[in-house]
Amino acid sequence: KQEVTQIPAALSVPEGENLVLNCSFTDSAIYNLQWFRQDPGKGLTSLLLIQSSQREQTSGRLNASLDKSSGRSTLYIAASQPGDSATYLCAVRNQGGKLIFGQGTELSVKP
Amino acid sequence: ETGVTQTPRHLVMGMTNKKSLKCEQHLGHNAMYWYKQSAKKPLELMFVYSLEERVENNSVPSRFSPECPNSSHLFLHLHTLQPEDSALYLCASSQDFLGRGAYEQYFGPGTRLTVT
Numbered sequence: 001k002q003e004v005t006q007i008p009a010a011l012s013v014p015e016g017e018n019l020v021l022n023c024s025f026t027d028s029a030i031y032n033l034q035w036f037r038q039d040p041g042k043g044l045t046s047l048l049l050i051q052s053s054q055r056e057q058t059s060g061r062l063n064a065s066l067d068k069s070s071g072r073s074t075l076y077i078a079a080s081q082p083g084d085s086a087t088y089l090c091a092v093r094n095q096g097g098k099l100i101f102g103q104g105t106e107l108s109v110k111p
Numbered sequence: 112e113t114g115v116t117q118t119p120r121h122l123v124m125g126m127t128n129k130k131s132l133k134c135e136q137h138l139g140h141n142a143m144y145w146y147k148q149s150a151k152k153p154l155e156l157m158f159v160y161s162l163e164e165r166v167e168n169n170s171v172p173s174r175f176s177p178e179c180p181n182s183s184h185l186f187l188h189l190h191t192l193q194p195e196d197s198a199l200y201l202c203a204s205s206q207d208f209l210g211r212g213a214y215e216q217y218f219g220p221g222t223r224l225t226v227t
Contacts, residue, residue: 004153034215043201044218045113089154097209098167099216101154 002027002094006102013080014110021075021105023090028068034099035064035075036089044089048075080109114138115219117202123225124192132187132222134202142208143185144216145177148199160185161208192226199223 003026013019023033032051036044048057048064050073056065063076077084087104094100115136124130136143145157159167160179174196176188185202199221205214 031214036218041199041221041223043113043115043117043220044203046215046217049215091154093214097159097214098156099154103151103153 002030002092002100004090004092004100004102006088006090006105008105009103010106010108012108012110015080015082017080017109018076018078019080019107021077021088021090021107023073023075023102025071025073025092025100027094028071029095030068031093031095031097033064033066033073034091034093035062035073036091038087038089038104040087047088077107080107082109082111085109113217113219115202115204115217117200117219117222119222120220121223121225123227124189125227126192126194128192129188129190131189132200132202132224134185134187134219136183136185136202136204136217136219138204138217140204140206140217141182142205142214143179143182144203144205145185145187146201146203148201148221150198154201157187159208166208189224192224194226197224197226 007022034049035047050066061078087106089104091099091101142161146154157171158177178186201221202219203216205216
């Protein structure tokens with residue numbers, strides 16, 4: 001059974017810092033991995049999707065990496081801003097088609 | 112704006128009420144999903160519809176009844192719910208469900224349900 005774990009559960013940093021969020025999964029037989037952002041009480045916004053054959057994806061200040069064999073992904077946020085404060089969710093799409101989510105990392109960027 | 116809308120955004124209902132949640136996608140997708148998000152727990156997949164057929168039912172109690180009348184609309188009918196069913200209910204859609212494609216999922220804003 002696929003399990004997705006995100007570390008840390010919460011993170012508080014001062015504005016301007018670079019930071020890394022971690023995601024690990026137990027079964028490497030995945031189609032892709034997706035990083036989402038969720039603001040309090042809101043739905044999910046897709047940030048980046050990495051196919052199983054890819055190593056990384058970049059969008060603006062965000063860079064996501066995937067090491068499928070070791071079951072790990074990281075989300076790197078450069079020059080963090082208060083507007084980046086949100087919960088970040090990692091999800092893997094298994095070969096049955098389902099998305100399996102981690103519990104998220106709650107990020108707070110202080111001005 | 113993701114192209115997926117949900118109504119209502121907030122719902123308070125008693126345990127004996129019957130209500131429905133509605134989801135609509137404007138993306139031309141073939142697959143639609145219902146998820147439940149409870150406090151401090153990962154998102155749980157409830158149902159998947161692909162081409163208007165239910166393809167996944169993740170051991171969800173019968174007091175939740177989904178309906179997909181066409182590829183753009185998805186409903187979740189609720190009856191005799193319990194207080195522990197209070198949660199954020201999220202709808203999502205993707206181009207397709209099975210196969211090796213990217214099939215990025217797009218989420219609606221959710222319905223915050225409180226059962227009293």
